[in-house]
Each structure stands twice: as C-alpha cells, then as structure tokens.
Amino acid sequence: MTRGEQVIVRALRTRQATSIDVYEFFIRGAQVAQIADISRLRRGDGELEGFQRREIKSHVAEIAEFLAQGPVLFPNAIILALSPEVRFEQSRGPKIGDDAVIAGKLSLPLRPEGQRAAWIVDGQQRSLALAKAKDCDLLVPVVAFVSADVAVQREQFILVNKARPLPPRLIDELLPEMTLALPRDLKARQVPSALCSALHDDPKSPFHGLIKRGSEPGAPTAVVTDRVLIDTLVGNLRAGGALGAYRAGDGLEPLHEALCTYWQAVREAFPDAWGRPAGDSRLMHSAGIRAMGALMDPVWTRADATADPASHVRESLARLAPYCRWTEGVWGDLGWGWNDLQATSRHIKGLTEYLLQLDRSLARPSR
Structure with a gap:
C-alpha cells in the first residue's frame, strides 16, 4: 500500500546478531527501485564509497524480457539494507x-534517488528489470535488515555473492526437463541439451555411453563432455547451420536422426579414433568435437538436398579422412602435432577453418 510519502507493507520481524532487526515482506516489483538506492562502488576524495558494480544492461534486458512473457514465477528474494528510521x-x-x-x-x-531509506544489497539487476518491465504488477519477496552502516552492507554483499553459482553442466542437464517459461539465454540451450540427452540415451546413437554427465560421475566409457557437445549443437541450430531450419513444432526426432546419421559417418570414417579418451584421440577432445560439429553445417546442408543423405555424408568424410591426424602425425599446413591440439580458441578455430577449407576443396567436381 502506498500512503502519502511512504509504502506500507505487511511484514514479519525477527532479530539476528543480538540486536539487528530483520524483516521479510512482499512488495510490487516496480516499487523496489522507488524505496531503495543502489550504492555504487566509487572513490570520493580518495575514499572508497558504496559497493555495487555497474548494472549489466544485457542481463537486465534478459530479465525484463522474461518478465514480459506474462504471468511468471519469480520467487528470488531481493535483499535490502534499511535505515533505522523505518517504522514497524x-x-x-x-x-x-x-x-x-x-x-x-x-x-x-x-x-x-540518493536520499532513500533503503539500499539494495543483492538483486540489483532484478530490481532494475522489474522497474523497466511494462505493466509488471508482480509481488516480489524481500528480506531486509536494519543497518545504515555501509561496512555491514558491504559485508553482507560479499557474503551473499561469494557463493558459487550452479555449475553450467548441471543447468544444461536439467533444462530438458523444464516446462516453465525460461529466460532467453537458457531457452537457447534447452533444445541442444535435450538432443545431448537423446544422443546419450539412445542405444543406436554413436554417442551412446560416451557422454560425460553430471548425473553419472565416473562412467567408465564416457569420453566426451556434455558441455562441449551442447555448445556444438547450439552452433548447428543457429540460422544457417545444419539444423537451422528447425521449428519447434517439428519435434526433436528429425534433429536426432540427422545428428545420428552424421556422427555415425564420423565414427565409420575414423574407427581407430572414435570412443577413445581425449588423451589418446583428439577426435573425442573438445577441439575435435567442436571442429567436426562445425563441419556438419556444410556437409549436411549438401547431403540434405540429395536422395541419400547418409551416403553423401560418408563420401564427404571419406575424402577428408586421409588428411586428418587424430591419433598420430602432423596436421598438414597447420604444422600441429596430433596431440598439440588444446581446448583453446586458437586451436579450435584453426582446426575448424582447416577442415572447412579442405571440405570445400575436395567437394568441388574435378574438371
């Protein structure tokens, strides 16, 4: 409720650290930015002031876009520090x-602004997004403690934010099970994550039993990290990629079938390199998976226009195979030994461009 020059909310009060009042309450999302200031980290007259970093505009925009989808679940509490002048x-x-x-x-x-009786300790990006979201009447939870001492606020800011975020691989593995609305960055990984799970679970898949997953630590046959494969699939699904024409209504089956066809041909083209640990075969290394995944884009695009895509893929990879050095030797013009390849942008980009150039050259009809 807004009354005059104040917002009045129903709240629960308890006490921590002997004498500090702590409150829990709900408030309209847009009102958070009206009652609380953001104490920016800066130096004034040589002294450190505030504690909050600058806003991350892309993050704020993603949250605002998520809120704009309509009714959403948003239970993450914002933490505020309150001036002792608040009244309970x-x-x-x-x-x-x-x-x-x-x-x-x-x-x-x-x-x-600048004179408010509250300061945001945690939830700056969320608060800004809630303020920018159109027609957002969402009630958000707030936990607040009474202290105007910036040293106490900084201490809580550090303690709240030092906790480790969820491992990206754990999030990727959970995404296929999610049915609720997701932020744009997670939505973009949902289909690739589901495909990774399908490639792992399908006994007919060339990746069956080979993918390292957080839910199956220490699997003896697993040699390919799920994160690497998912990143590769994200590239395949982009506009212009091998799977870029995918539409949600088509289901995952056509994508899964295309991936199995392509990677089965990879396994057949390099039987001595497939399924071995990355230390023994750079084909199963992140550099090899990313480069061969990128190669799928032109190879599958051509193959998909033929009467027998599987045969076209096999023929394309058979032409390429003599130039590849996954387990021994030196990579032609690159001058890299087979085990020199590392998971660096330089090696991944260099190997990818080398394979793409070879494919273009070998795919040209001879005159």
Missing part, C-alpha cells in the same frame, strides 16, 4: 507460532 508497528491480537517472529506493518519512506 506490531499487529494486535495473540501471537501465532514462535515468539521470536512478530507480524506487523512496516512503513518505508518514499524519497528522491
């Missing part, structure tokens, strides 16, 4: 539950 009025009536938690009304002053 305990509700009348009998206490319910633990006496250490008190229900009541919290009054938060509405003031111009």
Whole structure:
C-alpha cells in the first residue's frame, strides 16, 4: 500500500546478531527501485564509497524480457539494507507460532534517488528489470535488515555473492526437463541439451555411453563432455547451420536422426579414433568435437538436398579422412602435432577453418 510519502507493507520481524532487526515482506516489483538506492562502488576524495558494480544492461534486458512473457514465477528474494528510521508497528491480537517472529506493518519512506531509506544489497539487476518491465504488477519477496552502516552492507554483499553459482553442466542437464517459461539465454540451450540427452540415451546413437554427465560421475566409457557437445549443437541450430531450419513444432526426432546419421559417418570414417579418451584421440577432445560439429553445417546442408543423405555424408568424410591426424602425425599446413591440439580458441578455430577449407576443396567436381 502506498500512503502519502511512504509504502506500507505487511511484514514479519525477527532479530539476528543480538540486536539487528530483520524483516521479510512482499512488495510490487516496480516499487523496489522507488524505496531503495543502489550504492555504487566509487572513490570520493580518495575514499572508497558504496559497493555495487555497474548494472549489466544485457542481463537486465534478459530479465525484463522474461518478465514480459506474462504471468511468471519469480520467487528470488531481493535483499535490502534499511535505515533505522523505518517504522514497524506490531499487529494486535495473540501471537501465532514462535515468539521470536512478530507480524506487523512496516512503513518505508518514499524519497528522491540518493536520499532513500533503503539500499539494495543483492538483486540489483532484478530490481532494475522489474522497474523497466511494462505493466509488471508482480509481488516480489524481500528480506531486509536494519543497518545504515555501509561496512555491514558491504559485508553482507560479499557474503551473499561469494557463493558459487550452479555449475553450467548441471543447468544444461536439467533444462530438458523444464516446462516453465525460461529466460532467453537458457531457452537457447534447452533444445541442444535435450538432443545431448537423446544422443546419450539412445542405444543406436554413436554417442551412446560416451557422454560425460553430471548425473553419472565416473562412467567408465564416457569420453566426451556434455558441455562441449551442447555448445556444438547450439552452433548447428543457429540460422544457417545444419539444423537451422528447425521449428519447434517439428519435434526433436528429425534433429536426432540427422545428428545420428552424421556422427555415425564420423565414427565409420575414423574407427581407430572414435570412443577413445581425449588423451589418446583428439577426435573425442573438445577441439575435435567442436571442429567436426562445425563441419556438419556444410556437409549436411549438401547431403540434405540429395536422395541419400547418409551416403553423401560418408563420401564427404571419406575424402577428408586421409588428411586428418587424430591419433598420430602432423596436421598438414597447420604444422600441429596430433596431440598439440588444446581446448583453446586458437586451436579450435584453426582446426575448424582447416577442415572447412579442405571440405570445400575436395567437394568441388574435378574438371
């Protein structure tokens, strides 16, 4: 509720660290930026002030785009530091539950920027996105502690943000199971993650049992990291890629079939290199998977226009095979020994361009 020059919310109050009041309440998303300032990290007269980094505009835009989808679940609490001047009025009536938690009304002053009685400790990007989102009436949870001491605010900022984020591989493995609306960056990885799971689970897939997954640590036959394969599939699914014409309504089966056809031909073209640990075969190394994945784009684009795509892919890779050095020897004009290849942008890009150039040259009809 907004009343005069303040926002009044129902809140729960408890006490931590002996004497610091801590509140939990809900507030309209757009109101967070109205009651709380962002204490930017800067130096004034040689002294360090504030603690918040600059906003990440792309991140704010992604969150705002997610909010614009319509009704969404957004339970992540924003953490605020409150000035001691905020006012809490305990509700009348009998206490319910633990006496250490008190229900009541919290009054938060509405003031111009730079003079507010609250500061954002965690959730800066979310708060900015909520303020920018159109017609966003979403109630968001807030946890707030009373302290105007910037040293205490910095301490909490560091403690909240030092926690390790979820491992990207864990997120990738969970994505295929998600049915709710997802932010754009995660949505772009959902189909590749689902395809990676299908390639891993299908007994007929050339990758069956070869993919390292977080849910199956130490699998004895796994030699290809799921993250590398998913990154490769993201490239295949981009506009102009081998699978770029994919439409959500088509289902995953056509994509899975195309991938199995291509990678089965890779396995047949390099039988001595397939399925071995990356230390023994750079084909199964991230550099090899990424380069051969990029090669799928032109090879499959040509093959898909023929009456027998599988035969065309096999023929293309058979022409290329004599020039490849996955387990021994030196890579032609590159001058790299087979085991010199590393998971660096230089090696991945260099090997990819080498294979693409070879494919273009060998695919030209002889005169």
